[in-house]
Amino acid sequence: MSIKSLFTFLCLLSLQCVLYAQETKIDLKxxxxxxxxxxxxxxxxRLGSLSASERAERTSEKVTRLAEDLLFVADSVKIVDDSLxxxxxxxxxxxxxxxxxDADSVRMDKSVLAKTYQQIIVKNVKEYKSETDVVVLLKRAGLGLLILLVLGAAIFYLNKYSNRFRAWISVKLQKRIGNIKIKDYELINKRSELLLIGRLLNLLKFLLIFLLIYITLPLVFRLFPWTKPWGDSLINFVLNPLKNIFSAMINFIPNLITIVIIFFVFHYIKKAIKFLAEEIETEKLKINGFYSDWAKPTYNIVRIVLNAFMLVVIWPFIPGSNSEIFKGVSVFLGLLISFGSSSAISNGVAxxxxTYMRPFKIGDVVKIGDTTGAVLEKSxxxxxxxxxxxxxxxxxxxAILNGNTVNYTSLSVNEGLIIHTTLTLGYDIPWQTIHSLLINAALATDGVIKEKQPFVLQTSLDDWYVSYQxxxxxxxxxxxxxxxxxxxxNIHEAFNEAGVEIMSPHYQAIRDGNASTLPNQTS
Structure with missing residues (x-):
């Protein structure tokens, strides 16, 4: 048997079990x-060739037709007993x-059951005939008309006095209310505020009128047997949702207690971890290999993980979490976050x-790509x-993780940061003079560490000049x-005072091969 055939068989078997369970449930009731x-x-x-549903349907039709008999007599409904x-x-x-x-299914004697059914049928027919009696109907029609007149009067006077009340409240509030501001921003001025109050009063008036009508209509509908189901439906439109909401709230209480307990457990776990993170950050608690600036980001990561785990634990206890709509919205949001935040996730991982590479700290002077500056914020x-x-x-x-980062601060305090600049000068100037002038210029500069001797490197010997760093x-x-x-x-001034021109010479000369550009050596 293939996997597809096996899967189809299991589905049909499950469907059959469901249908059998539903049929059993109906049969029992x-x-x-x-x-x-x-x-x-x-x-x-069943009875003979008639199923239980057919027997119920036929009996319903016959009992309903009894009320159509104008000469109905209750004693005419009799019990006839035979052997079967x-x-x-x-x-x-x-x-x-x-x-x-039938008698065994309700655990009663057959004659007692028949007597009970006889009383139920007779009572139903009598009540219906009394409700449809002409005199009774006329009385109920009069009562219904009176209820409608009272409703009309209530709506008339409610509309009349509500308008007067709105005018009165506007006059009273004219001098007492002021503009609603948020700091220097005027959210609602005085005129708009009065207009808003008036519209709220109008809305309240219409809600009261609707409520009066909604309460009155079921009362009128229930006066007549033909419209009684309409009145029951109107009442159930309100009562059923309220009953379902109240029942759901009562049923949710155990789950709510569970959610509250889970929330507080995770809350105090996070507080304990936060306390340890603060102790490490202030270096009151030291752990070998764990730096103090790792404490806060590590706590944030742990907190996110704990919150996610808490949500997973709480999820089954949330009302409607197993519904298809809830699952569909969850999948949609997951896909939206996955496809829409790929760059954010990559930046977050970076x-x-x-954070754990520690290439720089807040306040360090760094060069990232072509940008040099002090680190103001790390997120x-x-x-x-x-x-x-x-x-x-x-x-x-x-971008930082994929590029190079130069940190100018990390070794500057203890070992010092080496700054450098390059000059190119001709071969005719003695290198000793250039070294001396450059070092003296460096020592005369504020910010240069005097205890550590500056030095000069001759980095290249080019065609017409030497490069001094x-x-x-x-x-x-x-x-x-x-x-x-x-x-x-300082370099500029030092060279000017020594009479040395800062210039990179370029020669175009015709030589006989005997002259030289070497400086004269003094003994």
Missing amino acids: GYPVIAHQDTLFHVKN VTDLVYKGNILISLSKA GMVI LLVTRLKTIKNEIITIPNS LNAYVDKPEIMALIYSELHK
């Missing part, structure tokens, strides 16, 4: 005998035949990785830098641009 909108009794068993069945008969017409199985999705031009640059964390130690990377500016100024 029986089929109702209904006359004049009232359920008299139930028929549960007991019949309820009216003028030779069998209303229902009762067997021993933010967590950056799960983005990092913000403040440049020396007072610009706030927002950089997605995924000045290196100096600083410990304040946040003012690095100012240090560079002053350093360049």
Whole structure:
């Protein structure tokens, strides 16, 4: 047997079980005998060729027709007993035949059951005939007309005095109310406020009129047997939802208690973890290999995980969580979040990785891509830098993770940050002079660490000039641009005072091969 065939067989078997269960449930309760909108009794068993439903339907029709007999006499409904069945008969017409199985199904003697059914049928017919009596109907029609007149008068006076009350309340509130403001913003002015109050009073008036009509109509409809079901329906339109809501609230109380207990358990677990995170962040509690700046982001991650787990635990106890609509909305929201937030998720993951990589801290001066500035904010999705031009640059964390980050602050305090600048000068200037001038210019610059000697590197020997790189130690990377500016100024002044021209010479010369550009060596 293939998997498809097996699956089809199981589905048919399940459907058969459901149908059998429903049929069993109906059979146990029986089929109702209904006359004049009232359920008299139930028929549960077959009799001869007639099924239980056919017997109930036939009996309902016969009992209903009894009320059409203008000369109906209650004593004419008689019980006729024989060896097999007991019949309820009216003028030779069998209303229902009762067997021993019928009596056993309700645990009564057959004659007692017949007597009970006889009383029920007679009572139903008498009540219907009394309700449809001409005199009774005229009295009820008069009563209904009186109820409608009272309703009309109530609506008339409600409308009249509501208008007067609205005018009176407007005059009283004219001097007492003021403009509604939120800080400096005027949300509602005085005129709009009075207009809003007037419309609310109008709405209340129409709600009261609707309520009066809705209460009156069932009273009128229930006066007559033909319209009585309409009145019951109008009442049930209100009572059934209220009953269902109240019943659902009562049934939800155990689940609500469970949800509250689960909520408080997770709440205090999160409070305990938050306390540990604060202790680690303030370095009152130290854990080897766990840095203090990890405490807060770790707590945030744990809190999100705990909240998600709490929602999973609470979910089965939420009313309607098993409904198809609830499941469909949940799937839709899940797909919406998955497809619509892929970049946000990648930035969030990158933010967590950056947190535990610790490439920089708040306040560090860093260079990310082409942007240099102080770290102003680190969040799960983005990092913000403040440049020396007072610009706030927002950089997605995924871009930081995929690129290179230069941190100028991490070693500047203890070892010092080396700043460097390059000059190109001709071969005719002695390198000792250039070294001396550059080092003195660096030592004269504010922000350069004097205890650590600046040094010069000759980085290249080009065709017409030499490249000299000045290196100096600083410990304040946040003012690095100012240090560079002053350093360049000092180099300029030092070379001017020494009579050395800052120039990269380019030669075009015809030589005989004997002259040289080497500087004269002094003994």
